[in-house]
Amino acid sequence: MAITESLLPVTSEQDPLSDSRSDPIPETRRRRPIKIHLAVFSGFLLIALYVALIVTHDGSVSKNGANEDGTVVESRARLAGVSEKRNERIWRFSDDQKTVAFAWNNTMLSWQRTAFHFQPEKNWMNDPNGPLFYKGWYHFFYQYNPNAAVWGDIVWGHAVSKDLIHWLYLPFAMVPDQWYDANGVWTGSATFLDDGSIVMLYTGSTDKFVQVQNLAYPEDPKDPLLLKWTKFSGNPVLVPPPGIGTKDFRDPTTAWKTSAGKWRITIGSKINRTGISLVYDTTDFKTYEKHDTLLHQVPNTGMWECVDFYPVSKTKANGLDTSVNGPDVKHIVKASMDDTRIDHYAIGTYYDSNATWVPDNPKIDVGISTGLRYDYGKYYASKTFYDQHKRRRILWGWIGESDSEAADVQKGWSSVQGIPRTVVLDTKTGKNLVQWPVKEIESLRLSSKKFHMKVEPGTVVPVDVGPAAQLDIEAEFKIKKDDLEVILGDDSVEDDKEFSCQTSGLSTVRGALGPFGFSVLADQSLSEQTPVYFYVTKGKDSKLRAFLCTDTSRSTKANDVVKPVYGSFVPVLKGEKLTMRILVDHSIVEAFGQGGRTCITSRVYPTKAIYGATKLFLFNNAIDATVTVSFKVWQMNSAFIHPYSAEDLGVSSRT
Ligand SMILES: *[C@@H]1O[C@H](CO)[C@@H](O)[C@H](O)[C@H]1NC(C)=O
Numbered sequence: 214m215a216i217t218e219s220l221l222p223v224t225s226e227q228d229p230l231s232d233s234r235s236d237p238i239p240e241t242r243r244r245r246p247i248k249i250h251l252a253v254f255s256g257f258l259l260i261a262l263y264v265a266l267i268v269t270h271d272g273s274v275s276k277n278g279a280n281e282d283g284t285v286v287e288s289r290a291r292l293a294g295v296s297e298k299r300n301e302r303i304w305r306f307s308d309d310q311k312t313v314a315f316a317w318n319n320t321m322l323s324w325q326r327t328a329f330h331f332q333p334e335k336n337w338m339n340d341p342n343g344p345l346f347y348k349g350w351y352h353f354f355y356q357y358n359p360n361a362a363v364w365g366d367i368v369w370g371h372a373v374s375k376d377l378i379h380w381l382y383l384p385f386a387m388v389p390d391q392w393y394d395a396n397g398v399w400t401g402s403a404t405f406l407d408d409g410s411i412v413m414l415y416t417g418s419t420d421k422f423v424q425v426q427n428l429a430y431p432e433d434p435k436d437p438l439l440l441k442w443t444k445f446s447g448n449p450v451l452v453p454p455p456g457i458g459t460k461d462f463r464d465p466t467t468a469w470k471t472s473a474g475k476w477r478i479t480i481g482s483k484i485n486r487t488g489i490s491l492v493y494d495t496t497d498f499k500t501y502e503k504h505d506t507l508l509h510q511v512p513n514t515g516m517w518e519c520v521d522f523y524p525v526s527k528t529k530a531n532g533l534d535t536s537v538n539g540p541d542v543k544h545i546v547k548a549s550m551d552d553t554r555i556d557h558y559a560i561g562t563y564y565d566s567n568a569t570w571v572p573d574n575p576k577i578d579v580g581i582s583t584g585l586r587y588d589y590g591k592y593y594a595s596k597t598f599y600d601q602h603k604r605r606r607i608l609w610g611w612i613g614e615s616d617s618e619a620a621d622v623q624k625g626w627s628s629v630q631g632i633p634r635t636v637v638l639d640t641k642t643g644k645n646l647v648q649w650p651v652k653e654i655e656s657l658r659l660s661s662k663k664f665h666m667k668v669e670p671g672t673v674v675p676v677d678v679g680p681a682a683q684l685d686i687e688a689e690f691k692i693k694k695d696d697l698e699v700i701l702g703d704d705s706v707e708d709d710k711e712f713s714c715q716t717s718g719l720s721t722v723r724g725a726l727g728p729f730g731f732s733v734l735a736d737q738s739l740s741e742q743t744p745v746y747f748y749v750t751k752g753k754d755s756k757l758r759a760f761l762c763t764d765t766s767r768s769t770k771a772n773d774v775v776k777p778v779y780g781s782f783v784p785v786l787k788g789e790k791l792t793m794r795i796l797v798d799h800s801i802v803e804a805f806g807q808g809g810r811t812c813i814t815s816r817v818y819p820t821k822a823i824y825g826a827t828k829l830f831l832f833n834n835a836i837d838a839t840v841t842v843s844f845k846v847w848q849m850n851s852a853f854i855h856p857y858s859a860e861d862l863g864v865s866s867r868t
Pocket residue numbers: 318319320321
């Protein structure tokens with residue numbers, strides 16, 4: 214994120230990081246401790262560097278998980294002409310290496326399966342498809358391989374839910390049974406027409422691996438389960454236009470209404486290295502007029518997949534139907550960057566008259582590396598839909614694995630979906646979205662415990678919550694005013710211009726005002742742990758800046774896992790406390806900073822911190838700051854996710 218405003222107001226009397234409104238600290242007190250702190254700080258830095266060197270020297274696995282021999286492994290998906298819809302790094306230990314891959318056994322692997330996230334019973338899943346609410350049911354379709362725990366043979370899996378949490382698996386909605394989708398029924402989106410009927414547009418990979426768009430609709434609109442889907446006899450309805458690669462044309466959006474009463478869609482593509490979104494108008498979804506102009510384009514961003522386009526209200530907290538436009542509305546363009554596997558979005562203005570969109574801030578345009586992301590961890594190929602039932606816009610995102618393909622095959626499944634999130638414009642900053650797990654997730658909350666703890670610099674405190682594999686944590690952090698003033702009073706203390714969660718070291722590196730937070734999925738001896746934390750720094754402008762990070766580097770003893778430090782800047786406004794929410798569900802950790810301004814999803818695969826050995830800790834690795842934490846921890850129930858039967862559905866059995 215490149216937003217440089219709306220930071221912690223250090224000059225304000227109303228210090229957001231502190232309860233106390235004490236008198237200004239005398240100059241003498243402010244100055245004195247600095248030297249000591251700096252000395253201590255550099256001492257720790259040295260130790261940290263030393264530790265880092267040892268780790269680097271001994272570690273047979275490089276931190277970013279790239280192949281040791283530097284080879285690039287071409288995935289089967291890329292060869293097929295779609296994004297590498299799988300773990301981005303295939304673990305290969307070259308012959309000349311002594312390294313032995315971690316010996317997973319079934320006890321460890323079965324524990325990794327999630328309890329309240331949507332995942333199929335077995336095998337491979339990727340993108341969310343055509344989410345919608347119809348006749349009392351939330352429908353969720355997904356890219357699915359019925360035959361293996363790796364990408365391939367893609368069909369549309371289908372599940373329904375009353376509450377977005379408990380799911381019933383239904384028969385596949387669509388399978389490759391036509392020449393125009395013979396190599397896969399790929400990603401698509403649903404649109405409600407004016408009469409309430411549904412059309413589905415999806416990408417087919419043809420018998421010749423050409424990406425085309427196809428139309429499908431429910432066979433029986435009276436069926437609330439939408440069990441049967443009919444493919445339009447005139448498919449494909451769109452083929453790659455001149456100048457567009459036959460494998461660069463996929464993932465049609467939900468359609469929205471133009472002021473002229475037509476329907477409009479956009480489809481991601483690229484021209485050379487420029488990521489683009491093509492625009493088409495239609496009245497019947499069978500024939501289309503292509504616009505010569507693009508909805509948007511950004512040079513050097515590569516192929517845009519899974520483009521999403523939707524309005525958000527500048528003033529109201531509810532979501533908006535996709536066709537809504539007007540002065541009170543901003544429009545979001547989201548694209549999934551095929552090159553980096555990152556979902557980027559930007560906020561801007563949409564012009565109905567010429568079917569174009571312009572970002573508010575071109576410096577953080579769609580796909581620019583310093584621009585906005587839904588999630589700074591593992592989160593891709595996402596798609597929103599408007600839930601007309603509860604007037605909210607809901608975001609689904611595919612969470613792939615960070616372990617090896619071999620481990621996926623051994624455990625028999627790969628990928629989960631993130632907990633659906635409501636998404637709205639942050640009306641306080643006006644510069645980012647806020648995402649929050651749907652309210653319904655709270656129905657899984659069981660017993661809870663409340664805590665109020667003061668954590669001294671350099672301490673780790675066990676949090677007694679019993680088993681800690683399925684948790685919902687909501688926490689509020691305060692830094693003691695005195696400690697804050699010490700830092701604010703000296704310009705020579707840290708400058709954050711270099712700080713980033715990814716590159717500034719692990720959660721063990723101690724700064725003046727951070728890191729502090731929770732270590733989740735930890736074992737008693739902390740030999741495995743995943744710290745989720747804030748790091749507060751002082752910027753060039755002498756304002757404080759807060760970052761939210763997740764450090765997975767010590768999350769597992771296994772060596773065949775990608776273990777990055779994730780995170781980003783999180784806007785904290787005047788008068789706000791630092792707040793964090795964490796959902797822990799076995800091998801997935803979802804973190805939300807400041808009510809969902811910055812989100813981080815990680816996959817972690819402990820080998821010791823499993824079953825009864827999974828613990829929760831609170832830590833404060835700051836050198837100068839005592840942190841007071843008020844928090845509540847809920848044990849989370851498992852969701853009911855299994856194949857449907859007529860009784861489950863509460864409907865009479867169907868023919
Ligand atoms: C898997 O390994 C762990 C740790 O070594 C051990 O406690 C467990 O019993 C093993 N399970 C099986 C099925 O071998």
